[in-house]
Amino acid sequence: MSISTASFSFVCDVVRTESAIVLNAGKEYLVESRLIPLAKAAGHTDVDSYVAELQSRRNPAALRAVVEALTTNETSWFRDADPFNTLKTTVFPTLAKSRPSRQLRVWSAACSSGQEAYSISMVASETPAISGWKLEVIGTDLSEAMVKRASTGEYSQLEVNRGLPATSLVRHFERAGAGWRIHPSIKQGVSFRTANLTRPFPPMGKFDVVFLRNVLIYFDVQTKRDILRRVRDVMAPDGYLFLGAAEMTMGVDDAWDRIPAGKSSVYQARPGAAARAS
Structure with a gap:
């Protein structure tokens, strides 16, 4: 039996x-x-x-479960590879030259079950320019279930097979029953919390790098513009934004400069953009 037009319309309204x-x-x-x-x-x-029943009772928890069920949680380790190579060879070394505090903060937005956030931490551990530095990675996701899942740092054999090089598995994981657990040296600087990108961001401080990859494609132009504006507000003036391969700021929020880096591109806010927006 197929879902009725009325039920589909209601679910679409709730999700939107x-x-x-x-x-x-x-x-x-x-x-x-x-x-x-x-x-x-x-x-x-x-x-x-x-x-x-959802329509008649309007239970907030049940409606939230519907939204979470329809949120795409597609992810893998080092997804698309190039952004992580750029992080290691270009972005982290460049930031290292202007951070006397020897500290870096990275936001992994829409992090799903945490592979991206932990991939960033692994890259940092293998970047000579920031060896010994303090790195903080905050992963956020709309789904409470995904945040809890990511916080465990535990993954099945099938999950570690998706994009994780054998050398990284040996170096950064330890056995956990039939699966694997992120090594404490990688996990210690990574934390997770819930956040809805379409709402005001929770207090998180300023970030040197933001990964906002493969999520803007699900929003209309006005929502994309609003998210990009608020992302600028939580980034350091010389911070770097990573988007998905099919995403760009052009025609959405022109307060960003696209910068070729490695085989991909990163974005930086134009000087004074945040001040003009506010």
Whole structure:
């Protein structure tokens, strides 16, 4: 049985209101397949009856579970490779020249189950220019379940097989039953918390580097513009922004300069951009 038009419309409205993610027509199968487990757990035989209960009761926790179920949590270690090579060969060494405090802070936004945040920490540990420095990586995600999952630092064999080089597995992980656990030397500077990018960011301080990769593609232009503006406000003036390969600031928020770096590009806020925006 397919989800009804009315139920699909209601779910789309909830997801857009809570996360600004737009689900267009044609995503009915995705919505139904993601909500079937929730429906069954709530004692329903189909998604329509489950949605009807959501509409009548408007339980915040249940609605949040719907949003989390429909949030894409696609991730892997060192995803796309080039950004992490750029971080190691260009960004970290450049920042090292202007940080007498020998400290760096990185934000991994929409971090899913934590692979990106831990990948950043691994890269830092292998970058000679910042050897011995204090690194803080904060990973955030809309999903409370993903944040809890990431905080454990434990992954299955299947998960470590997705993009993790064998040398990194040997060097930075230890056995945990049938799976693997991030080594304390990599995990100690990494923390996770919930954050909805479409809402005011929680107090996190300023960042030298922000990874905002493969998430803006899910938002409309106005939401992208607002997120990029607020990201500028939490970055150091000479900080670097990493976006996904299919994402750019051009035509969305022109207060950024695109800088070729390695085989990819990074972005820096134009001088005075934050002041003009405020």
